[in-house]
Amino acid sequence: MAESWANLGIDLHLEPSGPGLRAGLTAALRDAVRGGRLAPGTRLPSSRTLAVDLGVARNTVAEAYADLVAEGWLTARQGSGTRVAERDVPRPEAPPRSRIPRGRPAYDLRPGFPDLSSFPRAAWLKAARHALTHAPNEAFGYSDPRGRPELREALADYLARVRGVQADPDRVVICSGFAHALVLLDQVLRGRGVREVAVERYAVGLHRDLLERGGLRTRPLPFDELGTDTRPLASGSAGAVLVTSAHQFPMGLPLHPDRRAEAVAWARASGGLILEDDYDGEFRYDRQPVGALQGLDPERVVYLGTASKSLAPGLRLGWMILPRPLADEVTAAKGVDDWTCGTPDQLTLARFLRSGDYDRHVRAMRQRYRRRRDQLVTALAAHAPAVRAHGIAAGLHAVLELPPGTEQSVIRAAAWQGLAVTRLRELRHPAADPAGTPEALVVGYGTPPEHAWPGALEALCRALG
Numbered sequence: 455m456a457e458s459w460a461n462l463g464i465d466l467h468l469e470p471s472g473p474g475l476r477a478g479l480t481a482a483l484r485d486a487v488r489g490g491r492l493a494p495g496t497r498l499p500s501s502r503t504l505a506v507d508l509g510v511a512r513n514t515v516a517e518a519y520a521d522l523v524a525e526g527w528l529t530a531r532q533g534s535g536t537r538v539a540e541r542d543v544p545r546p547e548a549p550p551r552s553r554i555p556r557g558r559p560a561y562d563l564r565p566g567f568p569d570l571s572s573f574p575r576a577a578w579l580k581a582a583r584h585a586l587t588h589a590p591n592e593a594f595g596y597s598d599p600r601g602r603p604e605l606r607e608a609l610a611d612y613l614a615r616v617r618g619v620q621a622d623p624d625r626v627v628i629c630s631g632f633a634h635a636l637v638l639l640d641q642v643l644r645g646r647g648v649r650e651v652a653v654e655r656y657a658v659g660l661h662r663d664l665l666e667r668g669g670l671r672t673r674p675l676p677f678d679e680l681g682t683d684t685r686p687l688a689s690g691s692a693g694a695v696l697v698t699s700a701h702q703f704p705m706g707l708p709l710h711p712d713r714r715a716e717a718v719a720w721a722r723a724s725g726g727l728i729l730e731d732d733y734d735g736e737f738r739y740d741r742q743p744v745g746a747l748q749g750l751d752p753e754r755v756v757y758l759g760t761a762s763k764s765l766a767p768g769l770r771l772g773w774m775i776l777p778r779p780l781a782d783e784v785t786a787a788k789g790v791d792d793w794t795c796g797t798p799d800q801l802t803l804a805r806f807l808r809s810g811d812y813d814r815h816v817r818a819m820r821q822r823y824r825r826r827r828d829q830l831v832t833a834l835a836a837h838a839p840a841v842r843a844h845g846i847a848a849g850l851h852a853v854l855e856l857p858p859g860t861e862q863s864v865i866r867a868a869a870w871q872g873l874a875v876t877r878l879r880e881l882r883h884p885a886a887d888p889a890g891t892p893e894a895l896v897v898g899y900g901t902p903p904e905h906a907w908p909g910a911l912e913a914l915c916r917a918l919g
């Protein structure tokens with residue numbers, strides 16, 4: 455069994471049984487402590503949680519911990535669990551240049567990932583078995599560039615029910631994630647004569663790069679206490695605008711109702727298009743999520759969704775719901791590329807949606823992320839009261855605003871704690887005025903596997919405190 459225990463910076467290559475298992479785990483843990491990837495004081499996951507995550511017997515983990523306690527690398531105390539023993543470890547002298555500390559981080563808190571250890575393997579296998587058993591032979595041939603009809607229909611039903619999207623399966627195009635959708639849209643928009651796309655002040659750099667690589671210009675919109683400001687669209691020259699309307703990435707605010715209305719009014723008046731990136735719309739914790747903007751005007755809004763947050767980015771499954779003429783143009787562009795996801799995975803997702811397993815999985819993950827967000831907010835109040843968490847109770851990440859003048863030392867402390875973190879300024883559009891960007895971290899609390907979350911939170915509080 456090869457198991458990657460990435461969030462503790464440990465690769466385990468273990469035999470499924472026998473003495474090698476305990477020895478391998480002991481050695482991997484010892485290396486992590488000795489090499490400083492697990493900082494002194496770090497609390498290790500309970501033997502039960504770690505055993506479940508690694509798929510080994512609880513005794514194996516308990517024995518490995520006991521070995522390392524006996525060797526002095528770990529300490530075990532009633533009430534405070536198993537921790538890395540305090541000892542002198544040389545501190546890094548210079549602040550790290552990159553956001554990722556040298557070597558592999560012990561805890562990955564970068565945003566953009568779901569908890570990969572929670573991928574619903576058994577339910578997905580069940581759906582795959584069903585899908586492959588019932589798939590017609592033609593499903594294994596070259597297929598409609600829009601994707602399998604089973605999936606387009608299942609998504610249209612699901613998105614209408616859950617996100618208020620007006621979806622006709624004929625206008626759904628399946629693609630390899632949101633990134634692929636952007637590449638296709640970039641091509642089609644340029645073909646229509648669009649030269650500029652308005653984007654949010656803070657956003658994923660890769661998405662901006664994908665648009666610019668094809669030759670489009672991107673222009674940042676302002677951001678204020680109400681969120682992204684769409685008013686400048688009316689006086690600008692953009693042919694489209696890309697927005698994360700349900701939950702701005704990364705700042706965490708929904709697009710204000712007035713600004714939703716402004717954007718739609720601009721699109722209607724100018725013939726522009728709104729590209730709605732609904733990357734984590736299902737993860738709202740305090741109320742029903744705000745419905746998709748697309749519901750307001752399906753002829754002017756392109757709805758973009760992905761399985762990357764709700765399931766896993768490795769699936770490379772995304773979808774677009776397009777205004778009618780654009781659906782034909784995007785399908786034609788996609789047919790030329792034929793850069794598509796395999797039909798077995800499409801059929802599996804269709805079955806996963808139809809069986810109710812998708813709803814069940816999202817419900818379970820919503821509870822998990824909600825609990826983590828609550829724990830993060832509570833821990834900040836207790837250990838770092840000067841740090842402010844921005845945004846609504848939603849999603850898999852939070853922006854943590856730091857007291858002015860402390861970002862550099864917090865980054866250094868985070869590296870020392872073995873944390874991989876992202877600074878807000880890294881997500882700012884290069885053409886946006888740096889003034890007004892708070893010193894802040896963007897923390898992906900969804901990223902660590904369950905066993906590593908308590909340790910990650912503790913390390914974060916130490917870095918912030």
Ligand SMILES: Cc1ncc(COP(=O)(O)O)c(C=O)c1O
Binds near residue numbers: 567630762
């Ligand atoms: C804001 C935002 N949109 C979309 C995505 C999904 O991208 P993809 O479907 O290409 O994995 C991500 C993933 O990190 C994201 O952060």
